[in-house]
Amino acid sequence: MPSGVPLIVFLTGNLGCKMAKLSLKNIKKSFGSTEVLKNISLDVEDGEFISLVGQSGCGKSTLLRIIAGLEAQDAGDILIDGAPMNGREPKDRNIAMVFQDYALYPHMSVGENMSMPLIMARLPMHARLPGIRHFTPAHRREKPGIDADVEKVAKQLRIEHLLQRKPAQLSGGQRQRVALGRALVRNPKVFLMDEPLSNLDAKLRVEVRSEITELHASSGLTFIYVTHDQTEAMTMSDRVALMQDGAFLQVGAPNDLYANPANIDVAKFIGSPEINMIKGAVTSDQVSIGNVALPIALDAPFNGAVQIGIRPEAITINGVPGLAFANQSERTIQMSFNKRLVEDLGPEVLIHGALAVEPNRSIRIRAQKSQNYGERELFASTSQLDVQIDPSSLLFFDPSGKRISSKLKIPTHNNPVELVGAA
Numbered sequence: 074m075p076s077g078v079p080l081i082v083f084l085t086g087n088l089g090c091k092m093a094k095l096s097l098k099n100i101k102k103s104f105g106s107t108e109v110l111k112n113i114s115l116d117v118e119d120g121e122f123i124s125l126v127g128q129s130g131c132g133k134s135t136l137l138r139i140i141a142g143l144e145a146q147d148a149g150d151i152l153i154d155g156a157p158m159n160g161r162e163p164k165d166r167n168i169a170m171v172f173q174d175y176a177l178y179p180h181m182s183v184g185e186n187m188s189m190p191l192i193m194a195r196l197p198m199h200a201r202l203p204g205i206r207h208f209t210p211a212h213r214r215e216k217p218g219i220d221a222d223v224e225k226v227a228k229q230l231r232i233e234h235l236l237q238r239k240p241a242q243l244s245g246g247q248r249q250r251v252a253l254g255r256a257l258v259r260n261p262k263v264f265l266m267d268e269p270l271s272n273l274d275a276k277l278r279v280e281v282r283s284e285i286t287e288l289h290a291s292s293g294l295t296f297i298y299v300t301h302d303q304t305e306a307m308t309m310s311d312r313v314a315l316m317q318d319g320a321f322l323q324v325g326a327p328n329d330l331y332a333n334p335a336n337i338d339v340a341k342f343i344g345s346p347e348i349n350m351i352k353g354a355v356t357s358d359q360v361s362i363g364n365v366a367l368p369i370a371l372d373a374p375f376n377g378a379v380q381i382g383i384r385p386e387a388i389t390i391n392g393v394p395g396l397a398f399a400n401q402s403e404r405t406i407q408m409s410f411n412k413r414l415v416e417d418l419g420p421e422v423l424i425h426g427a428l429a430v431e432p433n434r435s436i437r438i439r440a441q442k443s444q445n446y447g448e449r450e451l452f453a454s455t456s457q458l459d460v461q462i463d464p465s466s467l468l469f470f471d472p473s474g475k476r477i478s479s480k481l482k483i484p485t486h487n488n489p490v491e492l493v494g495a496a
Contacts, residue, residue, distance in 0.1 A: 093119060093153050093154050093167075093262035093263055093295050094116070094117065094118055094119050094153070094154055094155075094295070095115075095116070095117040095140070095151075095152070095153055095263055095295060095297070096115075096116050096117075096150075096151070096152040096153075096155075097113055097114055097115045097116075097136075097140070097149065097150075097151060098114055098149055098150040098151075098152070099112050099113070099114055099148065099149040099150070100112070100113040100114070100136065100139060100146050100148070100149035100150075100151070101113075101146060101147045101148040101149055102132075102135060102136075102139065102144070102146050102147050102319075103147055108319055109132045109135050109319050110132045110135060110136055110139075110146070110319045110320075111318070111319040111320045112149075112320070113132075113136060113149070113319075113320070113321065114149075115314060115321070115324065117263075117295055117297060118295075119295060120293045120294065120295055121295055121296070121311050121312065122286075122289050122296040122298065122309060122310050122311045122312075123296070123297055123298070123310055123311060123312045123313070123314060124297075124298045124299070124300055124305065124306035124309065124310040124312075124313050124314065125137065125297065125298070125299045125300075125314050125316060126299075126300055126301065126302075126303060126305075126306040126313055126314070126315055126316070126342075127301065127315055127316035127317055127342075128301060128317070128342075129301060131316040131317050131318060131319065132316055132318075132319040132320075133299045133316050134267055134268075134299055136316075137170075137265050137267050137297065137299050138267075139151070140168065140263070140265060140297065141163055141166070141168050141170050141265055142158070142161060142162060142163035142165075142166050142168070143163060143170075145160075146159075153166065153167075153168075153262060153263065154262075164193075166262075166263075167259075167261050167262045167263075168261055168262065168263045168264075168265060169190075169256035169257070169259050169261035169263070169264050169265065170256065170265040170266070170267065171252050171253055171256050171264075171265070171266045171267065171269045172252070172267055172269075173267050173268045173269060173271055173272065174272065175240070175248045175249060175251070175252040175272075176252065177240040177248060177251060177252060177255075178240075179239065179240050179241060180239070181239070181240075182236065182237050182238060182239060183227075183232065183235045183236045183237070183238055183239075183240070183243070183251050184220075184223055184227075184236035184237065186240070186251060186255055187223045187226065187227065187236075187251065187254050187255045187258050188219050188220070188223050188258075189255070190255060190256075190258060190259045191215075191219045191222060191223070191258060191259065192206070192212075192215075192219065194259065195215045195218075195219065196209075196211050196212060196215060197211055200212050222258050223236070223254075223258055224236075226254045226257050226258045227254060229254075229257075229288075229291070230250045230253060230254050230257075230284075230288075231250070232247060232250050232251060232254060235247060235251070245272055245273050245274070245277060246273060246277045246280065246281055249269060249270070249272075249273065249281055250281075250284070252269070253269075253285070253288065257288070257292065261294065262294075262295065263294070263295045263296075263297065264289075264292075264294045264295065264296045264297070265297050265298075265299075266285075266296070266297070266298045266299065267299045268299055268300055268301070269281075269285075269298075270282060270300075270302075270305065271300075271302075278305075282305060282308065282309060285298075285309065286308075286309050289309075298310065303342065303343055303344075303345065304345070306327070307327040307331070307343070308327075310327060311326070312324060312325060312326055312327075313325065313326075313327050313330055315330060315339055315342060315343070317338055322335065322336065322338055322339050322342075323335040323336075323339045330343045331343050331344060333476075334468065334476060335475075335476055336470065336474050336475050336476055337350070337380060337382070337470045337474035337475075337476075338474060340382050340468055340470070344384060344385075346385050346423065346437050346439060348382045348383065348384055348385070348468070349382065349383045349384070349385060349388075349434075349435075349436045349437060350380055350381070350382055350383075350434075351380075351381050351383065351428065351431050351434050351436070352378060352379075352380065352381070352431060352434070353367075353378070353379045353380070353381040353469070354377070354378055354379065355371060355375050355376050355377060355378075355379055356376060357376070358370060360379070360469075360479075362381060362406075362408075362428075362430055362431070363428075363430030363431060364430065365406065365408060365430055367406060367464055367467070368406075368464050368481060368482040369464055369467065369469075369479050369480070369481060369482065370479065370480045370482055371469060371477050371478070371479050371480075372477070372478035372479055372480060373477065373478070375471070375477060377472070378472060379469050379470065379471060379472075379477065380469070380470040380471075380472070380474070381467055381468070381469055381470075382467065382468035382469075382470065383436070383462060383466070383467060383468075384466060385423070385437045385438055385439035386439045386440075387462060387463060387466035387467075388410075388436070388438045388460050388461070388462055389438075389440065389460060389461050389462075390410075390424075390438065390440065390458050390459070390460055390461075391458070391459040391460065391461060405461045405462070405463060405464075406461065406462040406463075406464055407459065407460075407461055408428050408429065408430065408459075408460050408461075408462065409428070409429035409457060409458075409459060409460070410424075410426050410427070410428055410429070410436070410438070410457070410458045410459070410460040411426045411427050411428075411429060411432065411456055411457055411458075412424060412425075412426040412456045412457065412458055413425050413426045413427070413456070414426070419442075420441065420442055421439060421440060421441045421442055422439075422440050422442065423437060423438070423439055424437065424438040424439075424440065424458075425437055426438075426456075426458075428460075429457075438460070464481060465481055467479070
């Protein structure tokens with residue numbers, strides 16, 4: 074789309090209802106021979122905030138446009154509060170959408186931009202026309218109510234002092250609030266957002282992210298939020314739906330995807346830095362990394378090679394104040410680590426290197442500093458560190474990438490205690 078030519082879609086409808094349950098049933102969509110969405114099903118509860126997250130091209134924005142009515146699905150059903158939406162125009166779905174590029178009319182003031190959805194919803198066709206609008210009885214009758222609704226939302230978003238300005242006179246964060254306000258003023262059933270923070274700088278993204286979270290809490294609306302940024306998805310959402318190649322890999326609470334990923338693709342996507350993956354082996358009842366035996370029993374019979382995931386924050390360093398493991402026990406795995414590079418990030422450090430048992434596989438350690446942090450020890454010329462790994466933090470995957478559940482062996486008991494459930 075050319076710069077300066079915004080795409081404006083007003084999704085108007087009944088303004089009296091706020092909350093809604095959205096159901097997607099077996100949604101399919103193809104562009105030519107390319108299957109973009111593969112049998113997508115999802116229930117979004119009243120007032121829930123759910124994020125669709127995944128890499129570019131995974132189908133998340135296409136799914137959002139189908140929900141809004143801007144694209145038609147090839148198969149499947151969309152229901153809002155049990156009512157089918159298939160074939161309904163966007164204006165009949167009572168859904169509001171905020172676009173990535175804000176989509177504000179550049180020649181209109183903030184107040185005019187925010188009032189336009191209400192004009193489209195409340196005035197007859199002849200009373201919407203520019204120039205004529207202000208002289209119609211319908212406009213004179215509805216204008217006080219429209220102005221009051223715009224002012225109420227503007228105050229909620231702290232932009233009431235900007236109502237007379239044009240979009241070109243606003244900062245990126247202010248334009249984003251105007252876009253949110255224009256959608257919110259309609260009191261929609263469902264609020265859709267398509268990567269609304271991608272055009273903001275890092276500091277402003279954090280600020281507006283908090284404001285959107287507060288807006289959801291105060292409005293009680295059902296939010297569906299599309300992003301490729303896992304931080305946005307994890308910090309804002311009640312649930313996260315991780316997409317890949319047009320299908321859901323896993324849907325659940327943010328911490329569920331982090332702590333109990335269904336497969337290796339989920340484990341790699343969720344978490345920053347990305348999870349470390351190393352090779353392991355299972356023989357009889359023993360799981361090992363190189364020549365290091367692990368106090369782990371897999372939950373199902375398995376022999377052969379496994380992939381073992383270790384979060385960067387689950388590895389700790391011996392002998393470095395502030396970075397040492399606090400809760401040592403008989404189950405702690407001791408290993409040697411060859412340090413290659415240290416990134417000092419202020420409150421924490423990111424240490425690059427490799428475990429001695431697998432020197433060709435890069436490993437990263439993410440460690441929080443403390444007041445006792447010994448910088449000289451960490452940055453000393455020595456390249457070898459002693460590290461510890463809590464086995465309860467390890468994730469196991471079969472050669473195909475599917476999660477293998479596991480149990481932690483307790484040294485003082487014959488029976489293992491369940492560590493994690495089946496993926």
